[in-house]
Amino acid sequence: MRSRKTQQLTLFSVDLRHEIGKELKAISEILDDTPEIYDLILDDLTQSRKDTGRKGLNAEQVLRACILKQYRGLSYRELSFYLGDSYVFRTFARLGMGQYPSPSTLQRNIKSVSERTWEEIHRRIVLYARGEKIESGRKVRIDSTAIGTDIHDPSDSTLLNDGIRIITRWLNEGHALKPAPGYSFSDHTRVAKKRLMEIINAKNAKVRVKAYRNLVAYAKKTVGYAIPAVPVLEDYDNEDLLDHCKAVNLARNLKRAIGLMDKIINQTERRVFKGEKVPASEKIISLFEDHSDIIIKGRRDIQYGHKIFLTGGTSSMILDCQIARGNPSDTDLYIPMLERLKKLYGKAPRPVSADGGFASRENLKKAKADLKIKDAVFAKKRGLSVIDMAKSSWVYKVLRNFRAGIEANISVLKRSFGLYRCNWKSWQGFCRYVWSSVVSYNLQVIARIKLAQL
Secondary structure (H helix, E strand, C coil): CCCCCCCCCCCCCCCCCCCCHHHHHCCCCEEEEEEEEHHHHHHHHHHCCCCCCCCHHHHHHHHHHHHHHHHCCCCCHHHHHHHCCCHHHHHHCCCCCCCCCCHHHHHHHHHCHHHHHHHHHHHHHHHHHCCCCCCCCCCCCEEEEEEEEEECCHHHHHHHHHHHHHHHHHHHHCCCCCCCCCCCCCCCCCHHHHHHHHHHHHCCCHHHHHHHHHHHHHHHHHHHHHHHHHHHHHCCCCCHHHHHHHHHHHHHHHHHHHHHHHHHHHHHHHHCCCCCCCHHHHHHCCCCCCCCCCECCCCCCCCEEEEEEEEEECCCCCEEEECHHHHCCCHHHHHHHHHHHHHHCCCCEEEEECCCHHHHHHHHHHHCCCCCCCEECCCCCCCHHHHCCCCHHHHHHHHHHHHHHHHHHHHHHHHHCCCCCCCCCHHHHHHHHHHHHHHHHHHHHHHHHHHHHH
């Protein structure tokens, strides 16, 4: 049966003397001051009953292990090593004698914590900082950034090749079951790879289009093999329960791949053969992380992932985070972000400084009239006068310079906390990864402020 937290520290606890150890000790004290967050994690780990099952890692250990992972930018394999080798890490994670979690155990437990739980943990950490007079939320800065998902740069040819490869692999896995399911197929992976290389190295459009037509034909054949295989695998009957579960899982994967491949074939025919410009909202850019969006910010490079909107405070903490689907305009999220902050703190901030992408006359009007914000400054004026945004030119310059500080916060999140690229699978995994990084970052900021006050 899982427990909520470690009841007593191990006898082998060590004094944390190194700079990293001191930060971890300060973070540990913050977590001890907010013990209610362990109940949230315990609900995710147990889901239904809490009085049965193996003991496993308790809620406190799972949270602390995840914070260590994001705080030090570790893989699960590295985290498992340090939790077995480092007295400091073991003390922080509050692991008992004989507890040496494997990488798979850590991954399974950490990814069980839902995005809603992480958001609530973030909210309670922010309120803790307010109670400790570290961050009042009265002066804020707003910006957005894009976070990549774990995919390669997409093209129609690579997507078609990926689809042929994985569908063929799953069909082969189905035939490996005993007895083999009654469907037939041919393996076109080698010829598909040859056509892919022809497209990449094509010297003229005619050769390229011809190779594309051939590749699309093989993609349609592969999808044609998968369609009748799905019901066969769904109805697969075997005394071995494990084989039955494998067959059902393969059927589910094939059904999803068929739907995605139909869209990829369609967008290839429209774009390559008919010369149409396919809208970004209708494009499939990955068979593996199909939730990924195409993000274009100004004239910069195209990114594939999701856009997040961050609200920062004077302490460098991230007070709020919104993860958006699609590629919404910054102006559309300005007022909702301020309303979320008002709900968190009970009142809207007095001065707000935002990136130029959020600027619009309507946003300025709503911020001042509806939310009673005294100074609503945008980094770029976009037709707005300084006096409309702030009470003086001096105040405008001060707030505009203040906004630039959130760029440094975003840089730290990306370089040190892994928000440059999310390698957790699915949309839910993406949200959990972002929130866990933000929570870990905020804990480090609070810990450093507390250490500086000593």
